[in-house]
Amino acid sequence: MSLGLGKIKRSKPQANSETKSKNSMLILGAGYAGLNVYYRIRRRVGVRIIASSDMFVFETARLRSVILNKQNYYVQLPSYIIKETVTDLDIDSRQVITNHGRYEADIIVIAMGSIRSGLDKILYSATKSDRPSIASESRFDEYIALQMALYLNSKKKQVSYAGGFMDWLGEEVSKTVRSVVEESGIKIVDKADYIIPAPQPPAPLDSFIKVDENLMIKDGVYAAGDIVDMGPKLGEMSMKMGIHVANSINVGRPLRFEPMFTYIMDTSSGKGIHIKSNLPWRGSYQSVKVSALRLLFKRFIERYYIYRKGNMGFLALL
Ligand SMILES: Cc1cc2nc3c(=O)[nH]c(=O)nc-3n(C[C@H](O)[C@H](O)[C@H](O)COP(=O)(O)OP(=O)(O)OC[C@H]3O[C@@H](n4cnc5c(N)ncnc54)[C@H](O)[C@@H]3O)c2cc1C
Incomplete structure (x- = not known):
């Protein structure tokens, strides 16, 4: 089946690619989504989690850290992570090929996130600039661009x-955010020098994955997190998708x-x-609250996730 997995590159099995084991479940990716699936099903027999990196990076803290030189934003994950890179997957036969x-x-969860190539360079260059002008290629990334502008402005x-x-x-939402940005003294312009690149699916995928309302691609194959073709990419939502799966x-x-x-x-x-x-999913719910307490809550979340290695824990109830 093609996912459109026809779009996935078909690599020839390599010499060392004999089947390692038949697993009950394979989770591909150990970010916000994959970890939150893993933490809830790990006690089952035959569950494995594969990721190309064994570091958990908390992106919102990274943004703060690069611009304001603040706290730690990553944590080494324990050895339960199988550190390998997925090079191909076949949904019909539920086979995964790694390096x-x-x-x-029997069950596969695809949680391989998204990438924004060149973002690091943009972050570091904008931080060095005295007059940075910020934008995002994707309107769904406006929240990252605006946050970046607010942090730079505080410098x-x-x-x-x-x-x-x-x-x-x-x-x-837009009225409140606009008034906060205007009050901060940030100038609104038509063009920017530092543009956050739009998210792309990681190799070997060449498109984001379409799922049904249950986050399923087909029986026994799920996708969660940024890799899902569902509009805005957000850590909090990725974690909730992981818990849901x-x-x-x-x-x-x-x-x-x-x-x-x-x-x-x-x-x-x-x-x-x-x-x-x-609203992006045809709902009608909208709520905006501004307070000092909410900021304390954000700080708490940053520390909590690092301490819990990405496990959403009781925050999933909020
Ligand atoms: C600068 C910035 C600031 C942000 N701020 C916020 C914020 O304040 N709040 C918020 O909610 N969200 C924020 N986000 C968004 C958030 O970081 C993402 O939505 C979230 O990381 C997505 O989680 P995920 O689990 O889907 O993917 P990721 O966390 O990216 O994890 C992907 C996993 O897949 C693995 N992987 C990828 N390709 C392969 C492969 N081929 N083989 C094996 N493993 C692979 C990776 O190693 C990783 O383990 C921010 C993003 C950025 C870039």
């Missing part, structure tokens, strides 16, 4: 921003996933804007 071998499984630079104010989350596996039947964009933006003036909206 070290071939695996088979007494002359910051400008080119883009929207997350209008796709509703008028209440694990719940479906645990109860033994598909459960309907209800997406919600949930995000706390740091105003850089001591407050947090707590945004919740399901």
Whole structure:
């Protein structure tokens, strides 16, 4: 079957690619989504998690760290992660080929995230500039561009921003975000020098994955996190997708996933804007709250996830 997996590169099995083992479950990717699946089903027999990196990176803390030189933003994951790179996968036969071998499984969860090539360079160059102007190629990344502009602005630079104010989350959200940005002194311009590249699927995939309302591609094959073709890419939502897939596996039947964009933006003036909206998925829920407490909550979340190695824990209930 093609996922459109016809779009996945078909690599010839390599000499060392004999089947390693028949697994009950294979999770591909150990980021926000994959880890949150793993933490909830790891006690089952034959569950494996494969990822090309054994580091968990908390992106929002990384952004803060690069610009403001603050806290740690990554953590080494324990040895349960099989550090291999997926080079091919076949959904019909549920086979995964990595740079070290071939695996088979009854259930596969694809949680390989997304990449924004060149983002590091843009982050570091904008941080060095005295007059950085920021934008994002994808409107769904406006939240990252705006956060970046607010952090840079707190470093007494002359910051400008080119883009929207997350209008796709509703008028209440865009009005609040725009007024915070304008009050901060950030100039609104038409063009920017530092543009956050749009997210792309990681190799070997060459498109984001379409799933049904239960996050399934077909029986026994799920996708979760940024790799899913579902609009905005967000860590909080990726974690919830991971938990959702694990719940479906645990109860033994598909459960309907209800997406919600949930995000706390740091105003850089001591407050947090707590945004919740399901408008991108034809919902009608929209909520925006601004307070110092929300900022403390954001800081707590940053530390909590690092400490818990990406495990969403009780925050999944919020
Ligand atoms: C600068 C920045 C700031 C952000 N700020 C926020 C924020 O404040 N709040 C928020 O909610 N979200 C934020 N995000 C978004 C968030 O980081 C992503 O939505 C989240 O990382 C997606 O989680 P994921 O598990 O789908 O993918 P990832 O966390 O990217 O994990 C992907 C996993 O797949 C593995 N992998 C990839 N390719 C392969 C392969 N071929 N073989 C094997 N393994 C592979 C990787 O090693 C990794 O383990 C931010 C993103 C950026 C870039």
